[in-house]
Amino acid sequence: MAFDLEQVRSRMPGNRIEWHPEIDTTMREAARLAGEGAPGGTIVGAELQRTGQGRQGRNWHSPEAEGLYFTQILRIDLPPRRLPVVTLALGVAVADVLKMLTGLSPDLRWPNDVMINERKVCGILTQLHDGAILAGVGLNVNQTEFPAPLREIATSLRIETGDTFRREALLAALATSIDSNARILATGGAVPVLTLFSAASSYVEGKRVEVDMPGGLVRGITAGLTADGFLRLQSDDGSETVVTAGGVRPIYD
Amino acid sequence: MTLDEIRDLIKTVCDTGIAELEVQRGENRVWIKRSGGSSGQEVTVTQSPAPTAAPFAQISVPPAAPSASDIMGASPDEADLTDPTLKSVPAPIVGTYYEAASPGADRFVREGDHIKPGKVLCIIESMKLMNEIEAEITGTIVKCLVENGQPVEYGETLFLVKPN
Numbered sequence: 001m002a003f004d005l006e007q008v009r010s011r012m013p014g015n016r017i018e019w020h021p022e023i024d025t026t027m028r029e030a031a032r033l034a035g036e037g038a039p040g041g042t043i044v045g046a047e048l049q050r051t052g053q054g055r056q057g058r059n060w061h062s063p064e065a066e067g068l069y070f071t072q073i074l075r076i077d078l079p080p081r082r083l084p085v086v087t088l089a090l091g092v093a094v095a096d097v098l099k100m101l102t103g104l105s106p107d108l109r110w111p112n113d114v115m116i117n118e119r120k121v122c123g124i125l126t127q128l129h130d131g132a133i134l135a136g137v138g139l140n141v142n143q144t145e146f147p148a149p150l151r152e153i154a155t156s157l158r159i160e161t162g163d164t165f166r167r168e169a170l171l172a173a174l175a176t177s178i179d180s181n182a183r184i185l186a187t188g189g190a191v192p193v194l195t196l197f198s199a200a201s202s203y204v205e206g207k208r209v210e211v212d213m214p215g216g217l218v219r220g221i222t223a224g225l226t227a228d229g230f231l232r233l234q235s236d237d238g239s240e241t242v243v244t245a246g247g248v249r250p251i252y253d
Numbered sequence: 254m255t256l257d258e259i260r261d262l263i264k265t266v267c268d269t270g271i272a273e274l275e276v277q278r279g280e281n282r283v284w285i286k287r288s289g290g291s292s293g294q295e296v297t298v299t300q301s302p303a304p305t306a307a308p309f310a311q312i313s314v315p316p317a318a319p320s321a322s323d324i325m326g327a328s329p330d331e332a333d334l335t336d337p338t339l340k341s342v343p344a345p346i347v348g349t350y351y352e353a354a355s356p357g358a359d360r361f362v363r364e365g366d367h368i369k370p371g372k373v374l375c376i377i378e379s380m381k382l383m384n385e386i387e388a389e390i391t392g393t394i395v396k397c398l399v400e401n402g403q404p405v406e407y408g409e410t411l412f413l414v415k416p417n
Contacts, residue, residue: 080346081345083382083384087380087381088380111380111381124381127383128382128384129385214403228347229380244379244380245380246349
């Protein structure tokens with residue numbers, strides 16, 4: 001279904017919204033706009049991303065009109081040390097909306113992959129550029145299937161519920177939720193965000209996981225978050241590791 | 254033959270434009286050969302006991318203005334790193350250091366690169382937040398101190414920059 005931009009604009013009069021039929025990646029265009037001084041709340045979206053961007057140059061599969069692909073520019077004043085917590089706040093923001101609009105029970109895989117039944121439904125990439133935070137969201141909405149390499153690890157709202165969803169309504173709700181969660185961080189600091197995240201994620205405590213660390217693969221049990229939002233891991237060798245970045249995967253023994 | 258003596262000999266070769274010089278004293282023999290045209294030159298120093306010709310040192314000299322200390326003394330890196338005018342670029346957050354935007358992409362900067370404020374030097378990933386670390390001064394990157402993919406602590410020095 002064609003994306004009704006006017007409907008979105010009328011729902012969100014305070015946001016500048018640019019929607020492209022096709023783009024390389026919304027992150028690049030948002031970075032350009034942020035460099036030109038675009039205000040917080042600016043949204044760059046696309047029906048199709050040719051080279052949708054994931055972590056460390058990975059690709060985000062972005063088939064035309066089936067998913068929601070956008071980057072939202074956030075301008076919140078935070079000391080650099082507190083910035084990474086934005087990642088957690090964004091995960092909470094998306095999980096809240098999906099719970100409310102779909103009735104599903106999303107989980108958050110640290111730091112912010114939104115999972116439904118152990119498969120990824122939404123990826124969020126955050127980039128600090130020219131003093132602005134670029135929150136890139138790739139949400140699988142109406143896909144009925146995924147190419148072979150993704151089949152086991154990805155899902156969509158439609159696959160999980162059998163229903164199709166209007167992307168306009170999702171975008172409006174997501175943008176509002178992202179904005180308000182970023183505001184919680186800006187005004188209340190990290191603590192409320194860590195509390196919200198811990199309540200929404202099964203990964204924070206007592207989960208058996210393996211993690212790609214610079215020194216190699218580490219296995220252990222998760223043991224809460226640090227004050228900065230990093231994941232503590234009680235490693236199998238008895239030591240404690242703090243995970244600051246990198247892929248966390250569940251282990252089922 | 255002492256290092257100082259060899260250094261003086263190299264200087265003599267470089268200053269005078271002599272192509273090749275061989276000096277023998279007692280059991281020691283030093284052979285210095287200069288090669289290369291206007292684009293660069295190479296000085297080969299060979300010292301060996303007189304009877305055999307086995308070289309024990311072969312040292313290349315950078316094209317621009319070779320000096321004796323470059324050839325025989327401390328390496329340029331070590332000499333430069335003690336320079337009190339160097340400025341360090343610290344990590345503003347804890348995370349993982351990346352020298353390029355994605356694996357296989359060109360590095361943001363290399364040693365010797367000239368930088369200006371706003372130039373992206375590296376990315377530090379912290380909880381999937383990609384922080385572009387930008388230069389705040391004009392200068393030349395003298396040393397990149399962190400290897401790609403390594404964790405960095407808050408305040409850890411990432412680069413040394415010679416301001417200009």
